[in-house]
Amino acid sequence: MTLHLIQKSPFTTSVFNDCLNMINPGDIILLMQDGVLGCQLPNLGNIKNRVLALQDDLDARGIQTNNQHVETINYQEFVNICTQCKSTISWY
């Protein structure tokens, strides 16, 4: 299981799509830094993988995600998930 760290906005870069192209079933996506802007994507529900977003990065940008397809997590949970994954890939 790989943790994919999306760190750039999907509205200005291709990293989110690049990640979706290479993701395996069961992998986890974490939106962080400008990646949290991806919470505004209308089609997140089409993604089969678990999608997380860092609460602090959402708060900083005033993004209120009531998107049912995104789970918000804090840094402690981020660390826990990192330890559970075999590898991480930063998409920046």
Place this chain on the structure above:
Amino acid sequence: MNTPTAPQDILILQRSAPYGSSKAREGLDFILTSAAYDQNLTILFLADGVFQLLDNQNSKGIELKNHAAALEVLPLYDVENLFVIDEDLTSRAITKDQIINGVQIISREQGRALIAQHSKIIGF
């Protein structure tokens, strides 16, 4: 158990086009440094990283080192596991006769398998 000095299996994702940013060059530097320490490297070119492989690059005019020429010497450093995603070549209208020698063209599914196999992955 691996000691810090045991060779590691490392997957390097080359995702960036050359010249426009320093990322592709940084990836190459990482590869050459890791190779000098005898690590087991696999390089996967994907997304705009496939543009690094075009064999007719001439960067004299922009006064930067030729990226493809640097990639072509990787076998001399025993870096021979070079792969590129077929679909990413196709979507950028690059044919297999336009890329440097020694790179294996694989499907996206095979690329995903490479990612799943590795526990150490770094992207540029």
